[in-house]
Amino acid sequence: MGPSLFHEIIYGPVKSRRLGNSLGINIIPTNEKICSFDCLYCECGWTQEFTSNNFIDSETFKNILENHLKKLQDNNINLDSITFSGNGESTLHPAFLSIVKQTISLRDRYFSNAKVTVLTNGSMLHLSQVREALSIIDQPILKLDSAIHQEFEIINRPMYKINIQTIIENYTNLSFPNKIIQTLLLRGEYNESKIDNTSDESLKALIDAINKINPKLWMLYVIDRPTPANNLEKLTFAEIEQIKTKLQDKVNCEINIYA
Numbered sequence: 628m629g630p631s632l633f634h635e636i637i638y639g640p641v642k643s644r645r646l647g648n649s650l651g652i653n654i655i656p657t658n659e660k661i662c663s664f665d666c667l668y669c670e671c672g673w674t675q676e677f678t679s680n681n682f683i684d685s686e687t688f689k690n691i692l693e694n695h696l697k698k699l700q701d702n703n704i705n706l707d708s709i710t711f712s713g714n715g716e717s718t719l720h721p722a723f724l725s726i727v728k729q730t731i732s733l734r735d736r737y738f739s740n741a742k743v744t745v746l747t748n749g750s751m752l753h754l755s756q757v758r759e760a761l762s763i764i765d766q767p768i769l770k771l772d773s774a775i776h777q778e779f780e781i782i783n784r785p786m787y788k789i790n791i792q793t794i795i796e797n798y799t800n801l802s803f804p805n806k807i808i809q810t811l812l813l814r815g816e817y818n819e820s821k822i823d824n825t826s827d828e829s830l831k832a833l834i835d836a837i838n839k840i841n842p843k844l845w846m847l848y849v850i851d852r853p854t855p856a857n858n859l860e861k862l863t864f865a866e867i868e869q870i871k872t873k874l875q876d877k878v879n880c881e882i883n884i885y886a
């Protein structure tokens with residue numbers, strides 16, 4: 628089976644390696660993938676569009692989420708996280724801030740122990756509404772697969788001209804203390820380019836970036852689902868453990884690994 632889209636606005640809860648019992652929130656249209664990147668490993672397949680006229684409106688979203696949370700509560704289902712992920716980059720939604728605020732207030736009403744989590748590629752941090760939304764949630768998980776621009780372009784394939792140093796700068800400037808960086812470690816080949824963000828050079832650049840960004844936590848993880856690009860290698864748990872050992876005393880934050 629290849630990569631696939633999420634066909635629901637709310638999905639799960641699913642058991643997540645990193646987030647526990649996680650209710651997925653997909654505010655990207657359910658029939659297409661909308662993202663500012665086109666990562667080689669994206670579980671939703673290749674990016675179709677960078678923007679859309681079909682984003683869900685915030686009032687409809689609120690009603691759908693509230694109905695869902697009520698049902699889960701009635702069935703005594705536990706939630707650890709309400710997680711913005713889905714068919715692309717959630718921060719591209721023009722009403723992202725008001726949707727996040729609605730989600731927080733519904734979380735407070737129905738599942739006060741659950742964390743609100745956003746997985747983002749960091750490309751929209753020039754917008755103050757996106758920075759504000761990330762500042763009021765519990766777990767802003769920021770993507771950084773490479774701190775070397777050429778490697779970033781090969782792995783994450785931005786849909787427009789953006790330099791990874793700008794993203795690193797924007798991560799650094801986020802002043803909230805709960806920043807989390809996530810890095811997908813991979814090796815492989817695509818279009819005759821070799822990919823290996825576990826090389827000494829790549830890890831050294833990542834260490835420098837992490838020490839500049841100063842996150843609370845650095846998550847290292849590996850491919851878990853079918854990818855649009857062939858010839859990508861899933862690292863083993865032993866390999867990722869070794870990498871963690873190599874990195875741990877060189878950065879000032881905790882490192883967690885997920886394989």
Ligand code: SF4
Pocket residue numbers: 662663664665666668669670671674714715716748
């Ligand atoms: S940033 Fe996320 S959603 Fe976008 S292409 Fe990469 S993995 Fe997929």
